Amino acid sequence: MAEQPFDDRDGWIWLDGRMVPWRDAKLHVLTHGLHYASSVFEGERAYGGVIFKSAEHSRRLKASARILDFEIPWTVDEIGAAKAEALKRNDLADAYVRPVAWRGSEIMGVGAAKSASHLAIAAWPWASYFDPAARMRGVRLDMAEYRRPDPATAPALAKAGGLYMICTLSRHRAERRGFADALMLDWRGRVAECTAANVFFVKDGALHTPIADCFLSGITRATVIDLARARGVTVVERRILPEELADFSECFLTGTAAEVTPVSAIGEVAYAPGAATAAIMDAYAAATGPRRAAA
Numbered sequence: 098m099a100e101q102p103f104d105d106r107d108g109w110i111w112l113d114g115r116m117v118p119w120r121d122a123k124l125h126v127l128t129h130g131l132h133y134a135s136s137v138f139e140g141e142r143a144y145g146g147v148i149f150k151s152a153e154h155s156r157r158l159k160a161s162a163r164i165l166d167f168e169i170p171w172t173v174d175e176i177g178a179a180k181a182e183a184l185k186r187n188d189l190a191d192a193y194v195r196p197v198a199w200r201g202s203e204i205m206g207v208g209a210a211k212s213a214s215h216l217a218i219a220a221w222p223w224a225s226y227f228d229p230a231a232r233m234r235g236v237r238l239d240m241a242e243y244r245r246p247d248p249a250t251a252p253a254l255a256k257a258g259g260l261y262m263i264c265t266l267s268r269h270r271a272e273r274r275g276f277a278d279a280l281m282l283d284w285r286g287r288v289a290e291c292t293a294a295n296v297f298f299v300k301d302g303a304l305h306t307p308i309a310d311c312f313l314s315g316i317t318r319a320t321v322i323d324l325a326r327a328r329g330v331t332v333v334e335r336r337i338l339p340e341e342l343a344d345f346s347e348c349f350l351t352g353t354a355a356e357v358t359p360v361s362a363i364g365e366v367a368y369a370p371g372a373a374t375a376a377i378m379d380a381y382a383a384a385t386g387p388r389r390a391a392a
C-alpha cells in the first residue's frame with residue numbers, strides 16, 4: 098500500500114512561530130526557495146521524546162542558512178523549543194524531525210537579499226530500525242556517477258536543498274541498478290559519502306573515514322568518532338581513494354536516518370559486517386537512549 102502523501106496527514110506543523118494544521122502548511126508557487134534552491138534543512142531523530150543532538154542540528158541549520166546568505170530569525174534555543182513543541186503537539190516519542198528554512202515570495206529573481214526567511218518544523222513517527230540480526234546483513238552500494246562538487250563550485254558544506262539534486266539522481270540510478278544506495282566520490286576522485294549518510298571503513302581494527310572538507314560533516318559521523326575514540330578505537334580521517342576499497346574488511350554508513358548501517362558490498366567489492374561494526378552499532382544505540390540499549 099502506498100504511503101500516505103506528506104501533504105495529506107493529520108497533525109500539526111510549526112510554521113513561522115505558530116502551530117498550523119498539517120494540511121494547511123502551504124507555500125505559494127512563486128517562492129524563491131522553490132525556484133532558486135534557497136532552502137536549507139535538517140533531519141533529526143527523537144528517541145523516547147528527546148531529540149538526539151538537538152542543539153547541534155539547530156546550529157547547523159542556522160549555519161547552512163548563513164552560507165546561503167540568509168538568516169533564520171530564531172535562536173538555537175527557540176528552534177529547540179519549537180521542535181519540542183512539534184513533537185509534543187503531535188504526541189510523538191520516536192520520530193523523525195524535519196526543520197526546513199527558505200527564502201519567501203517577496204522577490205522573484207536571482208537577487209533576493211531583501212526577501213523574508215521562513216522556518217517550518219514537521220515531525221512524524223519513525224521508529225528506529227532495531228533488528229540487529231537483519232541489519233548485520235548490510236546494504237549494497239553502487240558507485241555514483243555524480244561527484245561532490247568542489248567548495249569553489251558550490252556551497253558544499255551547507256545542508257542545502259540544491260546540493261541534493263545529485264543525491265536524488267545518484268540514488269535513483271543505484272536503485273534502478275539493484276543497489277540500496279550509491280557511494281559518491283568528490284571532485285578530486287576521492288571517496289566522499291553516500292547520498293544521505295557518511296561512510297566509514299575498518300582496517301586492522303581501526304576506523305578510516307574521509308575528511309569532511311567538501312561534503313556534509315555529519316553529526317552522527319562526529320558522534321561515532323567520539324564513541325570509537327572513547328572505547329580506545331583508533332579513528333583516522335584521511336584521503337581515501339577508490340582503489341583502496343578492497344583493502345578494508347568492513348564498511349558502514351552513519352547518519353541520523355541510517356544511524357549505523359553495515360555495508361555488505363560496494364560494486365564488486367564485498368565486505369563481511371563484523372565485530373568492529375557491531376561494536377559501533379551498540380555504542381550508538383546506547384548513546385541515543387538507554388531504553389534502546391536495553392531492548
Ligand code: PMP
Pocket residue numbers: 140264290291292293294295313314315316317318351352353354
Ligand atoms: N551526508 C548527507 C548528504 C546527508 O544527507 C546526511 C544526513 N543528514 C549525512 C551525510 C549524515 O549527517 P547526519 O549524521 O548529521 O545526519
